[in-house]
Amino acid sequence: MIIISKKMIALDLDGTTLNDDAQLSSRTRSVINQAVKEGCVVSIVTGRPNRLSESFYDDLHLNTPMINFNGNLGILPHKNWEREYQYTIDKEIVMELLSNSQKLGLNLIAVEGRDLFLANRGISSGFGFFPSTLQSNQILNQKSLKDNPISITVQVEQPGQKQALMDYVLHHFGDQVEVSPWGGPHPIVEIATKGIHKSTGLKFLADYYGILQKDIIAFGDEANDATMMKYAGTGVAMKNAIDSIKKSADEVTQYTNDQDGVARYLEDYLNLAVG
Structure with a gap:
């Protein structure tokens, strides 16, 4: 019997999953939904606060935990969750x-x-x-x-x-x-x-789902994405990413965030047939 490892997809929002108008395109929604149907764990890992992320979470019909404030908050949106965590400042x-x-x-x-x-x-x-x-x-x-x-x-x-x-x-x-x-x-x-980054949240998600680092794909475009892209087995920089992120990434998308770069990458990577 062949056991297929479950994949985790970690999505930064601004400059990555969202287009230049800070919206989710229909193609991105379709691809993310298909990836979930195929068994992938898809989670948002963003610097945004939860108040400015939950609409995208809902639009993607996710039911996974969401990481906000660059790893400082992990919640299950709209629910009381015993595993919720937060790091606070005096x-x-x-x-x-x-x-x-x-x-x-x-x-x-x-x-x-x-x-x-x-x-x-x-x-x-x-x-x-x-x-x-x-x-x-x-x-x-x-x-x-x-x-x-x-x-x-x-x-x-x-x-x-x-x-x-x-x-x-x-x-x-x-x-x-x-x-x-x-x-x-x-x-x-x-x-x-101090010491809390997006990788903190990504490790939390991986441990929660029992997913190995090699089976994590993380997308990003800015400096705050560096730690989670390094933690992931495959760190994918957007074509529109800053130079330092491109240089440290495992791969770079062929298209920008405004050209459905995440969706197009996942279609190829996961061999998705999206209608």
Whole structure:
């Protein structure tokens, strides 16, 4: 009897599974659905918070755990799950940033968790991850922040202030957290628990399903995807990925995220007949 190993497919969202309009194409939905029918375990592993990921999870009709905040949260969406995990940051770090926001040139400070979103202000720059206006119960201050957050996102007023902010955080809190600059044009950094990455979430999923590393395919395009692509047996960089990700990947797709690169790769890799 031949035993066929189960495959796991780990999907980054922005710049990878989503097109340039941050949408799932019909082809991508069809291919992912077919891969699940063929027995593959498909999971989203994203830097996005769960509040901005669950619509894609639902659109793909997934029932697997989802990894958010670059490995810092693992949940089974819409359900209470005994295996759920999260890594949080001491809320006093947030208070320190708030009190020094003018000195550091901070424009936006947003904190998030499983069911938490607070910010010091709305933001109208239109990059889509934060609301332009806040409800009264979303305003960040010492009284409203009752629980330790999973993630702190900070936007500086000027791009030249980004490195100074990163140096400040690492100097004062480097034993607890690490700082990751966002890709793209926005002068934004994300602060999260030290030593936790997308590979943390991917290993959690692999252990949960009993899947070997060699049977994991992970897709990505940015620096935050590097650890999970290295952990996976096959790390696949998008054609539109940054150079460092392409260089470290096992394979590179022939098509970009806006050309259904993930779907086209999986059609060939899994020999899928998608109608």
